[in-house]
Amino acid sequence: MTKFANNGQPPKALIAAVQRLLRPLIRGFIRFGLTYPLLSDILKRTYVEIADEDFRIYPDKSPSDSRISLLTRVHRKDVRKFRAEDMAPPLNLSGSSVAAQIIARWLGRDDLLDKEGHPIALPRLGENSFDTLAREISKDMHPRAMLDELVRSDTVRLDEDDIVHLNINAFLPRKDFDELAYYFGLNLHEHIAASVHNVSGKKNPFLDRSVHYSGLSAASVQVLKVDAERIGMAALLELNAKAQKLEAKDRSGTDTDQRMTFGIYFHHDRESKDE
Template sequence: MRPIMRKTPSDVSPVMLAALRRVLGSLVRILLGYGIRYPVLLELLKSEFVRAADLDFSLGHRAQSDSRISLLTGVHRKDVRRLRAQPPGEDEAPASVSLGGSIVAKWLATRQCVDSRGRPAPLPRLRRQGGERSFEALVESVSKDMRSRVVLDEWLRLGVARIDDADRVCLNVSAFVPKKGLDEKAHYFGRNAADHLSAIAANLAGPEPRFVERSVHYTRLSAAAVGKLAQLAERDGMKALHSINRRAAELKAASGRTQGPLHRMNFGIYFYSEPEAEPPSTGRTRRA
């Protein structure tokens, strides 16, 4: 059970408030960009406040009351009752993501499907062209219910793969990050941003960091320097992703023979840059 710590704005650390304002600023830009206005966000916030209080701040085996959740969250008891009565929202990945992600992971974890540097090698499109080392065989190894042509058509639509002049399927190095398809992009946005924030929350809550969460931050760089660093981050970051993916595939195969609860994990990389704001002028303006 977590203790209830009700704070007024004056009780909260100014540094924490500044950090939250910065995070919310990025989120609000996404909302406005997709036409999601404040009333929609407010309803989502109410729902998540109630859900988190109900699940993460319970009193052991005692049932949660609407009054306690209202006291903990500041959400009106009438809204608490309404929101608790609603069925949970859908959280399933689009079919193209759940199946596609498994196929990409298998492609990158299979040594005969990557080159000497661990990058995805082009695969003959059909089994009759490449045997077991073909895109058709790869898809069938992951799902017997989905034809490889259907998967390929969707990947071509999303920009995840392309067909070369030798009729081979070429996986984009950055897969699985669709260039098109809002549902697919939104799924990865929700999963990765939520997991990143969850890792931060766990590290903030404990005396020792539970999860890896590191970054390198520089200012006063030229645009050319940032471009070179972005290429370096892409190259070395993909090496790390491929390494973790291969090892995870090996360990997952071994986990099927062990007892005990199963877990999920998420490992990712990111790179961001923007022009620096001009420092405010300290000189006084003289009148003519």
């Protein structure tokens, strides 16, 4: 394990870096309804999995629950529960966003659907209203706060007669969303894996380079964006062609358990203090 800087505590520079990289992730999580309770469940399970797989004292002997709890600070009863599950367990979806739960309830109740199975509009207040539906979901959050958030995200529309309309298209994922999400996980996983390898001080660091500039005009950024796409795509195509040839050559070999990823990205935004 990498040595810590201060009395067993993780380096402050690493904590600051993690806080920074989490900001766009958390922004996306909130947008998609991946709330803290659900993320916490994912994190605890992943901590236990990684400690079990990658931090063994003996390669052929699984660490004890106590050792995993010591390494991760996940409570031992949770460690025991996660390790006892034979298959990937269902996540704690009760921690999913209140908005998602309202939508699921709205679409799942026959009395809230018309003859074609489409969600009917609901009065904001009164019997069989949005207010009563929201209170069925959560006793801790005021229905008006839920409504305001759904309106903000274009999930519902509140008309001039105080009637709430569910916008079906607002929450149905795009047809290509599963593919986008897959490459979101794949590409970030590979980049982060390379960066963690490098910051851990291991030998043979991976390529991880970028160009940063600030104080640019929108027009200048657009010029650089076009150039980045042209240069980046040329590099991808060249490396892809070479990888295909090498893959074909290696098919006859036996020592072919390696994989590689080479990627490019370009991001621009207004400057801010926290990004």
